[in-house]
Amino acid sequence: MVTRMSELFLRTLREDPADAEVPSHRLLVRAGYIRRTGPGIYTWLPLGKRILDTIGQVVREEMQRIGGQEVLFPALLPREFYEASGRWTDYGDSVFRLQDRKGADYMLGPTHEELFTLLVKGEFSSYRDYPLTLFQIQTKYRDEARPRAGLLRCREFVMKDSYSFDLDDAGLQKSYDDHRVAYQRIFERLGLDYRIAFAVSGAMGGSASEEFLAPATNGEDTFVQCTNCDYTANTEAVEIAAPPKQDPSSHPESVVLDTPDTPTIETLVDRLNGMHLDRTFTGADTLKNVVLKTRQPGGKDWELLVVGVPGDREVDLKRIAGQLEPVEVEQADADDLAGHPKLVRGYIGPQLLAEIGIRYVVDPLVVPGSAWVTGANVQDKHAAHVVRGRDFEPAGELGAVEIRDGDRCARCGSALEIARGIEIGHIFQLGRKYADAFELDAQGADGEPIRITMGSYGIGVSRAVAAIAEQSADDSGLVWPASIAPYDVHLVPVGKAKPGETSEQLAAAEQLARDFEAAGKRVLLDDRGATAGEKFADADLLGMPVIVIVGKALAEGQVEVKDRKSGERRNVALDRVVSELAS
RNA sequence: CGGGAUGUAGCGCAGCUUGGUAGCGCACCUCGUUCGGGACGAGGGGGUCGUGGGUUCAAAUCCCGCCAUCCCGACCA
Numbered sequence: 001m002v003t004r005m006s007e008l009f010l011r012t013l014r015e016d017p018a019d020a021e022v023p024s025h026r027l028l029v030r031a032g033y034i035r036r037t038g039p040g041i042y043t044w045l046p047l048g049k050r051i052l053d054t055i056g057q058v059v060r061e062e063m064q065r066i067g068g069q070e071v072l073f074p075a076l077l078p079r080e081f082y083e084a085s086g087r088w089t090d091y092g093d094s095v096f097r098l099q100d101r102k103g104a105d106y107m108l109g110p111t112h113e114e115l116f117t118l119l120v121k122g123e124f125s126s127y128r129d130y131p132l133t134l135f136q137i138q139t140k141y142r143d144e145a146r147p148r149a150g151l152l153r154c155r156e157f158v159m160k161d162s163y164s165f166d167l168d169d170a171g172l173q174k175s176y177d178d179h180r181v182a183y184q185r186i187f188e189r190l191g192l193d194y195r196i197a198f199a200v201s202g203a204m205g206g207s208a209s210e211e212f213l214a215p216a217t218n219g220e221d222t223f224v225q226c227t228n229c230d231y232t233a234n235t236e237a238v239e240i241a242a243p244p245k246q247d248p249s250s251h252p253e254s255v256v257l258d259t260p261d262t263p264t265i266e267t268l269v270d271r272l273n274g275m276h277l278d279r280t281f282t283g284a285d286t287l288k289n290v291v292l293k294t295r296q297p298g299g300k301d302w303e304l305l306v307v308g309v310p311g312d313r314e315v316d317l318k319r320i321a322g323q324l325e326p327v328e329v330e331q332a333d334a335d336d337l338a339g340h341p342k343l344v345r346g347y348i349g350p351q352l353l354a355e356i357g358i359r360y361v362v363d364p365l366v367v368p369g370s371a372w373v374t375g376a377n378v379q380d381k382h383a384a385h386v387v388r389g390r391d392f393e394p395a396g397e398l399g400a401v402e403i404r405d406g407d408r409c410a411r412c413g414s415a416l417e418i419a420r421g422i423e424i425g426h427i428f429q430l431g432r433k434y435a436d437a438f439e440l441d442a443q444g445a446d447g448e449p450i451r452i453t454m455g456s457y458g459i460g461v462s463r464a465v466a467a468i469a470e471q472s473a474d475d476s477g478l479v480w481p482a483s484i485a486p487y488d489v490h491l492v493p494v495g496k497a498k499p500g501e502t503s504e505q506l507a508a509a510e511q512l513a514r515d516f517e518a519a520g521k522r523v524l525l526d527d528r529g530a531t532a533g534e535k536f537a538d539a540d541l542l543g544m545p546v547i548v549i550v551g552k553a554l555a556e557g558q559v560e561v562k563d564r565k566s567g568e569r570r571n572v573a574l575d576r577v578v579s580e581l582a583s
Numbered sequence: 584c585g586g587g588a589u590g591u592a593g594c595g596c597a598g599c600u601u602g603g604u605a606g607c608g609c610a611c612c613u614c615g616u617u618c619g620g621g622a623c624g625a626g627g628g629g630g631u632c633g634u635g636g637g638u639u640c641a642a643a644u645c646c647c648g649c650c651a652u653c654c655c656g657a658c659c660a
Binding site: 011012013014015016017018019021029038039093094110111140142144145146148153159161211220423426428456458460494495496497503530531532533534535536537538540549551552560 | 584589593594595596608609610611617618619620621622651652653654655656657658659660
């Protein structure tokens with residue numbers, strides 16, 4: 001297949017578009033792969049469409065390899081499908097809603113768990129029908145509060161979503177594992193550097209879940225990876241190593257200290273160090289008790305929850321929310337505290353909480369037997385030597401502290417580092433959430449119904465285009481891995497023609513193009529009447545893996561082969577270049 | 584939703600302070616020269632100056648309202 005650039009619907013831009021910040025966005029627009037149509041909405045031009053289709057094809061092949069069967073749902077969905085699962089309401093403002101001429105409610109699908117569940121329920125009813133995996137590659141719509149970075153966060157985007165249906169937990173585990181392997185194959189074929197990170201399941205519900213992240217400085221996801229072992233986790237799901245437990249009886253009896261005007265950790269530490277005690281204190285010696293409030297999903301009333309963390313650590317509300325999902329959690333405000341006069345703001349300690357019926361949990365860093373300076377539940381007073389397991393007993397542990405660079409890996413104890421990445425895939429063991437909502441059962445051999453258990457698996461196909469561009473582009477343009485490039489070879493003839501004639505170089509390039517085509521290569525031929533410099537600059541910008549220059553060396557029967565990624569060039573005999581590159 | 588910025592030709596921008604019928608670069612068209620790293624000369628086509636109102640003899644420019652977009656944050660499979 002040969003495409004002539006003189007006929008291609010393409011216009012490259014010499015300048016960066018004003019609204020593009022990140023490299024993938026800038027270059028995809030400049031190179032004429034995409035054009036912005038609205039905020040978070042993009043049009044795919046011929047070169048971009050080829051990339052998108054190629055990635056879709058890689059995904060399709062690997063999904064079929066694990067037995068997935070492709071279907072295609074509409075994006076326009078009647079409200080009723082999302083009522084039973086509660087997501088018509090849960091999705092809130094992030095779903096596009098519209099009405100038909102009769103006033104009936106519709107939405108543009110942000111994800112399709114409900115539809116798949118109902119489809120299967122309508123067709124299959126015997127245990128013999130399972131297991132089953134269905135998938136689609138389809139356009140999704142989410143009304144993001146702030147679309148950004150071109151294709152990285154769009155309001156309309158292409159996603160592969162698949163769903164597994166199994167009779168039991170072991171079956172679900174196998175479907176999940178199959179997907180995990182398929183995703184590894186897919187991202188390897190796409191030439192992406194990626195990590196698999198433990199994740200929390202978020203609004204999808206369900207239990208086990210992992211994210212596939214493409215490390216990139218412009219990525220929106222923060223994750224944590226161990227500098228020694230392969231432990232990788234989303235910051236919401238990460239677990240860090242705690243110090244060793246201590247013997248509660250090894251600490252002195254707790255004492256109450258006068259600490260006026262010390263409502264913050266900083267003022268408290270200053271005060272302690274001004275008291276001429278037998279040691280110096282830091283924030284890490286204090287126990288900070290943060291008052292949050294939680295609410296059951298769909299519930300009305302907030303309930304207080306106090307979380308204890310070392311005083312030198314911040315509380316990460318997102319991380320807490322991820323673990324408590326679907327229970328809502330927020331920081332408590334003054335009004336919430338008003339109903340609890342025994343909670344003295346700035347001087348809250350855990351010694352009293354169980355007594356007055358407020359749920360208290362600690363971060364795992366607050367290990368059993370550890371001693372702390374903490375509030376005495378009296379204005380202007382703190383207590384020292386307050387020991388977990390002696391002076392208070394938390395109702396449980398909750399990973400609450402904001403993760404820091406250098407925190408210790410829970411597996412091997414080495415330092416963790418924080419990195420940024422682009423979420424390119426996510427796999428979930430949903431369990432029976434949707435099967436319960438829609439009563440998806442199979443009739444078993446004994447005639448009894450079996451509740452189906454499900455998994456849900458997504459790959460951001462359009463986002464992967466941007467992720468690959470982020471990881472591989474350089475200063476002069478895009479650099480596509482050979483496996484997904486729009487063309488295998490970019491042929492660039494440069495040379496002067498006599499008036500009214502075709503240049504020798506163009507004639508030779510035309511012949512080369514036919515030879516490459518016969519060898520099964522996809523060729524982009526720059527037959528434009530542009531200058532050499534312009535053709536070279538565009539070839540670098542467009543990013544095909546191999547650029548073949550038919551120019552000066554043609555007189556010696558040679559062409560120049562340039563590797564776009566390494567920039568390396570070498571001369572190859574004209575009559576050998578096709579066989580060499582085709583092998 | 585909070586903070587900041589911007590809307591002038593397909594793209595990137597100037598003009599606005601001090602009102603007088605719109606300009607530059609890229610791209611595009613014609614002719615000629617050029618031809619290995621975004622060539623040069625000459626000529627040309629293309630703009631409701633985001634939008635509504637106001638002030639004025641006269642508004643891209645001054646005043647008021649609205650809309651939209653981008654960036655940071657909040658939020659977000």
